[in-house]
Amino acid sequence: MELAVYEDWKENNSFIFDKDSKLPVYSIDTPPPYINSPVHIGHASTYVIMDFIARYKRMMGYNVLFPLGLDQNGLPIEISAEKKYKVDFTRIGREKAVEYCRQLLNETTSESVDSFFKCGIGFSSWKEGTQIGDIYQTDSPDYRAVTQSTFIDLYNKGLIYEADKVVNWDPKLQTTVSDSEIIYEDRPGFFHDIVFKVKDSGEEVIIGTTRPELICTCGMVIYNPSDKRYQHLEGKTLITPYFNKEVLCKAHPSAEIDKGTGIMMMCSYGDLTDIRFFMEQKLDARVAINKNGTLNENAGDLNGLKIKEAREKIIEGLKAQNLLKKMTPTQAHRTPISERSGAAIEFIQMKEYYLKQLEFKDEMRRIASEVNIYAPESRQILLDWIDSVSIDWPITRRRFYATEVPAWYCKKCGSIQLAKKGEYVQPWREEYKGKCEKCGGEEFRGDERVFDTWFDSSISPLYILGYERHPEFFKEHEQCSLRPQGKEIVRTWLYYTLLKDYLLTGKTIFKDAWIHHHIVTEDGTKMSKSKGNGIDPHNVLEKFGSGPFRTWCAVEGNLDKGDFRCSYTRIENAGKLLEKLWNVSKFVSMFELTKEQSNEIELMEIDKWMIQETDKIISETKKGYEKYDFHNPSVRIINFIRDEFASNYIETVKRRAYNNDALIKFSEAQRNAAVKTLRETLDSLLLLLYPINPAMTHFIYKNLFNKEIKEEKFPNTKNIKSTISSEEIQLFNSAVWKTKKDNNLSLKDEIKKAIAPKSLEPVEIELRAMHNIKEIEFKEKEIIINAK
């Protein structure tokens, strides 16, 4: 049933974004999921909550831009293509690699798009295209052209420079590897105790190392400042064994007293600590490892040997000179390993482009404080990250399926030639059309590098708002209303977006950011494919439908405050809450008013009470929804429907609505008032729940009021006051029910006498009719029920 509703909305482009509309725009920078992996329950939940936001904002009169993006760039695509077609990209060449990626993407049915559809999400559009609101792909020429044009702009602003950088290098696959692809393994190794000599005294200093072949790159020897054993070496010059080079000895806190011999040699590019050390001490890094995993001329007679061979050779050499004291096996030497090849990672230097960020840290702090972050606690993640930024942003990678650096270099003078803005170019396979601006040269080398994935994705808000492509629209709506995203990518996606868009436009790109936590398993641990403890949204949708799932997303808790625990039972239980709404609606739909009847209304006190209570819940809900809090309002609404509306109000006015009781007769106007209040209250409640449960509320609304709920506005308060206290009426009804129960009476049985609080006096007739009370007396606060 609900799928038919969704289908209908999709067919009729019900939520299409009209960029020429006069309504205020509310724009959502929806995170583009990777399309080649199925939707995870975590994705499904967060997109559902985004849909709550979009639907609520539409009810508030906004023209909501809620586009779906599909991320089709980068490593995940490359890896699955390699796996699927059983090819090795480093062997087959770039042309073919890109073709395989394209093939993979063509063959991938957009399963995730279908899942979002079945969740009842109302994106602005369901068709792919380049108009504002359309489904967009991050690998489309349109998107990539914008990415390239931002590079050109930033380059021309002098914010991008090229510099040498140390990269993770996989010598086996011949490629750079990103940090996330590195795993650490405990590999057995050896501590080699080798002998350094003090230059002036000839004193022997024993240093332990696991990488003796890197002695040639040793730039300094350090010990801990509080280590008494070595203090006499401060400032002395040591001679390295085998290579006989001079290095300085200094105290430095990164040497630990208990490790090895307590004194260590710092080599360029043994590991990342070394790299940082060299930068800090401003030492010249001497690179000894080639891309193919062999040592170079810096390694003296080890030149040309593979790392392993070099290590064996130098050990022999040291032994011969009696400079190797002993080799101690270490069982747990944590070694960085390439996840894909199993090869030990080496660190080598390569030229990369950098985007300046260090000089904008203060500006970024200001921007971080300007964005409204929900929940505010998450702002700290961003601030902490800004504080810890210590190098400019390296934006280039040596990969295949990503946006290319739009640059060529003159073969004659080496100067850079940038592509024209607005065109998507692939310099690695295309010729530069033109002459060198500097020397008039006509031959060029195309840049072979591609951009870091965050360089692409950090323009998503610009892209969806028509940057560079729909200038008039962008000019008017350049601040994006909302960035919804996970907390784990605050330091990447959120930070880089704020940074890059500030550098491009000088503005704070987002008004609000909603930072969500994660969906975890029932025992609070992370869902992971390898453990097989995940919950598949397809199963959930198949078993229960989107209604219970969406309700669960709303009532479970505040996803911006902490993790959700997920299980089938929890979702199933959430679905039960909807049953009440359905039954209540069935009851209310039994009563209708003709035009004449609705003009003849005499509100009784209990009706006023219901209207007053509905007013309260409308304002509370609005307050919550404004803060992207759907949990507290939805729980309140559901409780309200059950406790106040169904159990108390409906039970009380039931007889008045039927008005066919032989003993108690109500006037026509009084009866009409009950029906009107029933219908109007339900109307409001359905509207409040529409963002959470669009299909069910749509269905009821259509049947009951014959109107399209998606075109309705958020309900207004009526400002009617009542003297009845909610607490007292609920307590009184409860007391009667309990007395009957305690006395084994049926609910129809008679109560002889009841004493009720004074405020309930206006409801006397209805209370008597409802509970079958013979005599009722009103006193200040008391409730006494006499059954017999």
Place this chain on the structure above:
RNA sequence: GGGCUCGUAGCCUAGCGGUUAUGGCAUCACCCUUACAAGGUGGGGGUCGUCGGUUCGAAUCCGACCGGGCCCACCA
């Protein structure tokens, strides 16, 4: 190792200085009452992680510790 965050009944959650701690799920008992048994009504269940401190008063503020979770880094 560094940082962030969270510990409230079997499970989840509200409260975040002031009567007897909120609600849901689960559990137990009773009930086909003309919207509703995929339901209704009622009940039981808590030393608010532990230990100190501030205060007339602490779940709430401060400190230490214990235990989850996440992010980052990973050591000659």
